[in-house]
Amino acid sequence: MGVLSSTIDVPTARGRLARLRGLTEAAGVSAVLVSPGSDLRYLIGVGGGSFERLTALVVPADPAVAPCFVVPKLEYAGLGHIPFDDLEVEVRPWVDGEDAHALALAGLPPGPMAFSDTTTALHLFQLRDAGATDQRPAWPIVRELRMRKTPEELAELRAAGAAIDRVHSRIAEWLRPGRTEREVGSDIAAAIVEEGHAAAEFVIVGSGPNGSSPHHALSDRVIERGDVVVVDIGGPLPSGYCSDSTRTYAVGRAPEPDVASAYAALQASHQAAVDAVRPGVTCQDVDRAARRVLVEAGLGDHFIHRTGHGIGLDVHEEPYIVEGNVLPLESGMTFSIEPCIVFQGRWGARIEDIVAVTADGAERFNNRPRDLVVIPG
Known part of the structure; x- marks a missing residue:
């Protein structure tokens, strides 16, 4: 074909x-x-x-x-x-x-x-x-x-965000100790289509040490009680416009104090980046806002990628929210806000929302809780 x-x-x-x-x-x-x-x-x-x-x-x-x-x-x-x-x-x-x-x-x-x-x-x-x-x-x-989406395109991206939020709302159906990442990922992929996408373009289930690899995808590792698990998922609607959202979960019990403390800093970093979004601010300014919080928390070396990427008909497109990109934001631009923290070989976490630049700030297209959600098990 x-x-x-x-x-x-x-x-x-x-x-x-x-x-x-x-x-x-x-x-x-x-x-x-x-x-x-x-x-x-x-x-x-x-x-x-x-x-x-x-x-x-x-x-x-x-x-x-x-x-x-x-x-x-x-x-x-x-x-x-x-x-x-x-x-x-x-x-x-x-x-x-x-x-x-x-x-x-x-x-x-x-x-x-x-x-x-x-x-x-x-x-x-x-x-x-x-x-x-x-x-x-x-x-x-x-x-x-x-780069600048029309109202019709924004409506499609808003619908994509709501659809992937519905999948995240169901994660407790599949994520539990004793199952492999691949088994969980297969269920998530089916749900992505059930909730209105044309296909599941990517499914990342990074449990325990695999969560420290941002693009890990899936493996046959068995999820254990106490694991921190990164779930990064998305795909296109029938219109072609894409979703992309990450949430981090704790399986079976509340996280250890050091994990909870680091995750709280990640939440603050994510919020600082969203708060920085408005017309006239540069892409690198948003990246700096996210990074500054983690640096001040002593976690700067654990944030190992850019803060975000544009999204539309491609999951990754212009504009890129990264140091060195001095492009000023304009109303209608859409991109991810997704700071991460990774502790190599131990665990990782990421919070990702898609946002649109509005006349005076940012509209989030993802609205699931951003806490480190504890899944019973």
Whole structure:
């Protein structure tokens, strides 16, 4: 299988294409080539991934030159519901043996071209050989479209947050001593779909020492009474907009005093970051707010990743909440707030909410308790 598709209404898609043209011209490039991935889904509702056969949307900066969609003829049959004519996008189907890369470049004025992140080296090299010798990244252009969510996108992310909250509310059904992380994770993955997601994109159940590895995923370790367990889960709604939320649980009994003390500092760090969010504040300012609390608590060395990442059609996208990113926040931007503490080989903890920047602060899309919840057992 190659190209997949979703739905997008014509006025939205036309508006996004028009804005992309303007941004492309402002960036000083002649055209943007968008390969299958979330950018293509965002622009015209076509999803899927890149394969050896070229599929690409080419959007010229010159409004006199129509955008074109280059697609293998064998995939085009599955895209009959995409309103290319209404979008004023020229479709260029091709068959094996034709030079699809030259077809994508036909009719373009000379000049540098920008390419989306999902354009593989296989296609970049062939496009270069076909004439696109001055190649530039498209992410600085496309991110300007996608970073600020519309009310409709915010509604989808709000719904995704509520859906993943419902899964966290059920964790006590599955998390107990004597079960493996993998068994618990399998139940959680099923619940993610039951609660309204199209799929479970990731399920992390990090128990005891495995909680000190932020991207641990699952293992056959048997959960023990007294374990601190990190549960980080998420996935896309049918619309494609994603959830991502982490809570930390204590199994069977209240945590030891040193664990409780460190976790209290983590809660304060999380709240400080949320309180820092408002228009005009930079991404690194939010990261610093979270980090400052943990440093003052003597836990700075145990916070080993950035404070957050943007979210939308991708779980990880712009903007990134990290030291060195001086991008000012704007209303409509959405991202995670997820400080962590890890004690290598012993335990770890993370609290993660998705927030949206509002006119005067932050709206949380996740609202489950942020305490270290004790699961009986």
